[in-house]
Amino acid sequence: MGEPTAFRCVSCGETFDPWAVEYTCPSCGPLKGTLEVLYDYRALARRLTPKTFAETQQHSLWRYEELLPVGREHAVNLRAGYTPLYACRTLAIELGLRGLWIKDDSLNPTASYKDRATAITTGAARKLGRAACSCASTGNAATSLAGFCASAGMPCFIFVPGTAPRPKLAQLKAFGAVVFAVDGTYDQAFDLCAEASTKFDWFNRSAAVNPMNVEGKKTGALELWEQLRGELPDYVVVSVGDGSVIAGLCKGFQELVEIELADRMPAVFGVQAEGAPAVAHAFTRHTQGQPIVPAEEPAQTLADSISVGHPRDVVKAVRYVADTGGGFVTVSDAEIAESGQELARRVGVFAEPAAAASYAGLLRLLDAGDVPPDARVAVFITGSGLKDPESMLHGLPAPTKIPPELEALEEHLDL
Ligand SMILES: *Cc1c(COP(=O)(O)O)cnc(C)c1O
Ligand SMILES: [Zn+2]
Numbered sequence: 001m002g003e004p005t006a007f008r009c010v011s012c013g014e015t016f017d018p019w020a021v022e023y024t025c026p027s028c029g030p031l032k033g034t035l036e037v038l039y040d041y042r043a044l045a046r047r048l049t050p051k052t053f054a055e056t057q058q059h060s061l062w063r064y065e066e067l068l069p070v071g072r073e074h075a076v077n078l079r080a081g082y083t084p085l086y087a088c089r090t091l092a093i094e095l096g097l098r099g100l101w102i103k104d105d106s107l108n109p110t111a112s113y114k115d116r117a118t119a120i121t122t123g124a125a126r127k128l129g130r131a132a133c134s135c136a137s138t139g140n141a142a143t144s145l146a147g148f149c150a151s152a153g154m155p156c157f158i159f160v161p162g163t164a165p166r167p168k169l170a171q172l173k174a175f176g177a178v179v180f181a182v183d184g185t186y187d188q189a190f191d192l193c194a195e196a197s198t199k200f201d202w203f204n205r206s207a208a209v210n211p212m213n214v215e216g217k218k219t220g221a222l223e224l225w226e227q228l229r230g231e232l233p234d235y236v237v238v239s240v241g242d243g244s245v246i247a248g249l250c251k252g253f254q255e256l257v258e259i260e261l262a263d264r265m266p267a268v269f270g271v272q273a274e275g276a277p278a279v280a281h282a283f284t285r286h287t288q289g290q291p292i293v294p295a296e297e298p299a300q301t302l303a304d305s306i307s308v309g310h311p312r313d314v315v316k317a318v319r320y321v322a323d324t325g326g327g328f329v330t331v332s333d334a335e336i337a338e339s340g341q342e343l344a345r346r347v348g349v350f351a352e353p354a355a356a357a358s359y360a361g362l363l364r365l366l367d368a369g370d371v372p373p374d375a376r377v378a379v380f381i382t383g384s385g386l387k388d389p390e391s392m393l394h395g396l397p398a399p400t401k402i403p404p405e406l407e408a409l410e411e412h413l414d415l
Pocket of ligand 2: 009010011012013014025026027028029033
């Protein structure tokens with residue numbers, strides 16, 4: 001296991017002994033004071049080789065145990081990570097790219113990238129001897145936590161705003177989570193969850209405030225490196241809501257460089273919906289030399305998993321993305337819907353709208369010349385279309401009605 005050396009505040013830089021502060025920096029508060037987990041990279045560089053991970057023979061994110069804050073003796077018995085990477089040769093040629101890879105993280109146990117974070121967070125809860133976990137979310141994070149807690153036999157308390165859509169609650173409830181619909185906004189649900197977690201000693205998995213989440217989320221970068229045999233792509237594209245997934249990916253690439261297993265990072269680009277652009281706007285302000293203020297903005301998009309008005313990991317996301325030489329792009333709901341269908345039709349990967357947004361972002365980046373032709377690009381698909389299949393149907397033809405006869409079929413077959 002990779003023993004952390006410190007937890008450091010991303011805003012003021014103050015360092016704490018590992019686990020001495022569990023959530024956020026007391027001086028900077030929950031929005032700005034998210035913590036980074038640090039390791040002894042020099043020692044790791046000496047010890048780790050390109051083969052270290054394969055030698056563990058773990059077919060899950062626990063193969064990266066050496067770079068994780070929790071050992072696999074605390075792992076919950078659900079497989080997260082080790083998802084497939086598809087080389088899309090024909091599509092790459094059509095787009096003028098030298099290489100295009102789709103990393104399909106819809107194939108996690110509860111069908112989203114969130115399971116990477118939850119695997120580490122629930123492992124940490126066990127390591128710390130916590131009896132229960134909690135989370136404020138209406139979507140994939142809550143479902144993921146509920147699934148891992150079910151497997152661990154651990155109680156799970158979920159706080160959702162009173163307006164949460166019913167279908168989103170189905171998977172959650174099936175896993176046996178205790179769900180509270182808070183008569184108020186998402187922010188109020190978030191605060192109540194934090195308060196209750198302190199009072200009842202639950203381990204709080206809510207976005208960004210728990211530094212274990214990003215530790216899990218970085219494993220997507222490590223896998224990409226391993227699956228491409230150490231040849232990282234030039235560009236990585238992923239969709240962004242709170243900013244934790246992209247922060248995790250950037251941290252993973254950064255650590256690969258620190259431990260001398262990679263000589264450079266890819267430029268990482270975040271994709272947001274035009275109707276929910278808070279992190280993209282913060283990035284623009286940052287490039288103009290203004291402070292990264294976690295401002296509240298409107299959030300209105302069909303891509304519900306990235307419909308975030310008050311992003312919680314904005315400081316990390318903006319700073320880390322800038323360090324990679326990447327940036328942000330926004331896409332319309334129409335582009336997201338079209339991209340979801342194109343991914344399904346051309347690659348065979350059925351993505352939820354928030355996940356298809358990343359592919360829409362790649363097309364925009366190519367159009368704008370921000371990703372040059374001839375580049376090698378990896379696109380992360382962060383959630384499954386099976387979560388909300390209705391949203392994928394728009395504009396697709398209905399089935400052709402025929403009698404049960406071969407002649408009738410032949411009339412309609414265009415062979
Ligand atoms: C949560 C989520 C994202 C964005 O992750 P953040 O950490 O909120 O930026 C993207 N896609 C899907 C499917 C998600 O569930
Ligand atoms: Zn601080």
